[in-house]
Every structure is written in structure tokens, then in C-alpha cells.
Amino acid sequence: MATSRYSSQRAAILGNLQSRIDHPSADVIYTDIKKTMPTISLGTVYRNLQVLCDNGQVRKISFSDQIVHYDANMANHHHFVCKKCHSIYDIEISTFQNENIEHSVETVEVVYHGICNACQEK
């Protein structure tokens, strides 16, 4: 944050993402913001999403479609992806505990992120 400066573009991007419950791609955010801020460029959207990620205000999520989706909900939660319509739903952890997911789950993918043993020893 030390070298971060306020810009209306960055505010618009964060605001847009926080007002949504879906998990848009950079391009979807860009198209949406362009309606009210016609001069914004796609490169700016990508650059700011990266900064917001580094600042911990936004997270990237990626599924099997080679597109990075963004999520401003930083609370601990899971995701459900429909293989038919490709919608992405948030799954609250409490729901998860109850095994009470309202969709038909076929497979579960779990990915841990962190620092591996080899890197820690360096």
C-alpha cells in the first residue's frame, strides 16, 4: 500500500466487483465500467485487479476455462461451478459443514496454497 495512489479507475473497479455476487472476468468488469467511464482501458482493469490482489482486497479464482475470475468477497467460502451453464455460486462454510449444498455436486476439487517444505528450508 505504501506506493498506492487513489485513482478513480481503481475505485470504480473495486466498487464494481464489490457490488456483484457473480465472479466476473476482467473483460466483464471492463465492459461494465465502460458504461459509466467510457475512456477506461482494458489494460488498466488488468493492472488494477493485480494491484488489488496484491493488497489483499480481491482474490483470483480460476476454474477449468482458462479465464481468471475475480472475487471481492474475502471471507472464507467455497465455490460451486455448474458444468452446464458455467454459473459460479458462493458456498458458505456453514452450509458446507452441514453438507447442505443446494446443487448436485459431482466432484470436489481442493487446492491448498502456501510455501512448500523445499522453499521453506532455503
Added chain:
Amino acid sequence: MATSRYSSQRAAILGNLQSRIDHPSADVIYTDIKKTMPTISLGTVYRNLQVLCDNGQVRKISFSDQIVHYDANMANHHHFVCKKCHSIYDIEISTFQNENIEHSVETVEVVYHGICNACQEK
């Protein structure tokens, strides 16, 4: 596989993936196979990996790096991704039960795949 035909290329791709414990990208598989089968093309690798996925012999896994990784281990297991060296480790479910993962986990990402309510009702 009604309309599937044997080809040495497909066998080489599946064999290569099954002999590995890492989770290579299509390009890594291509480069590796090219050593013993110099005429194989990258397009063929992509096409066959897709077929093998459709047949349930291989699965795609994607993390936050915009590259699709392939995994021939179809048993139920999780993955650990090192944010420093980007290595991918398999995490066996039994290990998971014991919370006995040998790396330093910072975040966990859980994604369910299936058919959502809306699509089921159609």
C-alpha cells in the same frame, strides 16, 4: 469409446502423463514426447488431452496461472501449490484427514463441480 481409434501419439501422451508425478502443461508434455517422437505436433497433444479428458482417463486442473495442467491420477486426492516455486504436490485424502500436510498451508480453495439447481429443473 465408440468412435475412438488407437494411435501411437495418443498412447505416448497417456503413457507420458501416467509415468509422471508432477502435473505438466500441454507444452511440457509435448516437449517431452518430442524427444522420442520428433514429428508429433502440439496441436495433436492438445487434441488428445481433450479426448482423454472426455474419456475420463485424465483430468484438467487449473490454478491461478492461466495454464491448464493435466493429471492422470484419477483417484480422489487434493493438491498443494507452492506460491514460491509453483510446484504442485499431490495430497492424499488420508493425509488430509490428519491435517498432516507437510507443507505450510496458508489458504485453501474448494471448488465443487456439478449441475446447479436451475439447470436440473430445465
Added chain:
DNA sequence: CTGACTGCAAAAGCTTTGCAGAGCC
């Protein structure tokens, strides 16, 4: 023979980056 498969190369996404100019502090 037939039709699925291959190699090649071009095209098609999505994302990153260089540059010159603009704007926040």
C-alpha cells in the same frame, strides 16, 4: 475403403507490457 487422426500453420482468445502523457500528493 472409410473416417478418425495427424502435422502444419494460421487464427483466436486472454493477459501483459512499452511508451508517452496525465494526474495525484
Added chain:
DNA sequence: GGCTCTGCAAAGCTTTTGCAGTCAG
């Protein structure tokens, strides 16, 4: 005024696709 940020456009990467020829069954 300095340094970060922006818009634009080009470049970069991964992946897909069209086509004509090849090969398994």
C-alpha cells in the same frame, strides 16, 4: 515536481482450428 497511474496499441502466451494428407480397422 516527482512518481504513480492511465490510455493506447502492440506483443506474448496458451489453446483452438482449418486443411490436406495419413493410417488404423
